Amino acid sequence: NIFHNIILTISNQYGYRVKQYIHIGYFVYGNETELSFVKSMTDDKRQALDLGTDSSYNIREGRKQLKSERKYRNMKKNIGKSLALYPTPLVVVGTMVNEKPNYVLVGHVGIMGHDRIMVSLAKSHYTNQGIKETRALTVNIVDEAMLKKADRTGCVSGNKVDKSDMFVFHTEGTGAPVIDEAPVVMDCTVDDIYETEGFDNFICKIDGVYAEENVLNEAGKIDYHTLKPVLFEMPTYEYLRTGDVIGKCMNL
Numbered sequence: 379n380i381f382h383n384i385i386l387t388i389s390n391q392y393g394y395r396v397k398q399y400i401h402i403g404y405f406v407y408g409n410e411t412e413l414s415f416v417k418s419m420t421d422d423k424r425q426a427l428d429l430g431t432d433s434s435y436n437i438r439e440g441r442k443q444l445k446s447e448r449k450y451r452n453m454k455k456n457i458g459k460s461l462a463l464y465p466t467p468l469v470v471v472g473t474m475v476n477e478k479p480n481y482v483l484v485g486h487v488g489i490m491g492h493d494r495i496m497v498s499l500a501k502s503h504y505t506n507q508g509i510k511e512t513r514a515l516t517v518n519i520v521d522e523a524m525l526k527k528a529d530r531t532g533c534v535s536g537n538k539v540d541k542s543d544m545f546v547f548h549t550e551g552t553g554a555p556v557i558d559e560a561p562v563v564m565d566c567t568v569d570d571i572y573e574t575e576g577f578d579n580f581i582c583k584i585d586g587v588y589a590e591e592n593v594l595n596e597a598g599k600i601d602y603h604t605l606k607p608v609l610f611e612m613p614t615y616e617y618l619r620t621g622d623v624i625g626k627c628m629n630l
Contacts, residue, residue, distance in 0.1 A: 465609035465618050470518040470528050470545075471497055472555040475508030478542040479555035483532030485610035487517065490581065494569065497580045504536030506578050513568040514552035515582065518560035520608045525617065527559075528608075551585050561605055562589045 471484045482505040486498035495517065499506055509515050520528045531544060547555035550565045557563060566582035573579070595601040602620065609618040 461612065464611045464613070468520045468528065468608045468610040468617065470520060470531055470557060470560070471499070471505060472516040472518060472547070472557060473505055473508040473514065474512050474554060475504065475536060478540070479547055480505055480508055480536045481531040481541050481544055481555070482536070483528055485612060493584055495564065495566065495582050495584065497582060499578050499580070501576055501578055509568060509580055510571070512553065514554040515566055515568065515580065516554045516556050517564040517566060518557040519562040519605070521561050521606060522608060524559050525608055550588065556588060561593050562587065562600060
């Protein structure tokens with residue numbers, strides 16, 4: 379049998395650990411065909427795979443061995459407690475600080491339910507005081523056309539630089555600045571603030587969404603093929619393009 383010979387060749391060439399790996403990874407799941415295959419092997423072949431000479435090989439014992447050898451099968455490396463949910467949409471958060479618009483570049487935003495989002499900002503940001511005072515902010519989605527300006531908002535602090543004239547803006551329901559050149563803007567009120575070590579996490583209710591007509595489809599919904607929001611990846615501080623469609627959700 380060609381398959382028998384392949385298993386024997388690999389096990390003989392690479393030694394005990396690989397023999398254990400092959401034996402565990404393929405034979406111990408209790409499938410009758412697999413059990414028959416093991417039982418049909420001659421004693422010398424079973425010995426080569428460390429299965430022993432007993433043709434009544436115990437599948438349950440094999441499963442126990444699989445659990446103890448799992449680290450050799452998975453081979454995943456523990457990289458610590460780093461965030462692993464990137465990339466995320468890149469946005470500019472706008473608010474009024476001392477009655478003047480201020481902006482900050484944000485990569486830590488998240489969806490909560492169907493009508494709320496979360497914006498996470500380090501406590502040191504100048505923007506935070508305005509959000510806390512007005513309980514209002516805008517989330518301005520960044521596309522490639524406005525990326526250079528958006529990037530600039532993350533390079534300087536409102537504590538040192540007046541950023542009020544960085545964008546042409548207007549206001550809607552909440553009074554927070556809506557950036558005119560942003561293709562899509564969410565106008566939000568702050569429901570709650572959840573504090574974690576070093577961060578203010580603003581729980582926001584979406585009061586209105588304002589979008590350019592050229593990023594909407596025929597049904598009046600946002601067409602992300604056209605919008606192509608810029609994505610942000612923290613570990614390398616890189617901006618990424620939105621990729622291609624790979625399939626329809628729940629229809630693969």
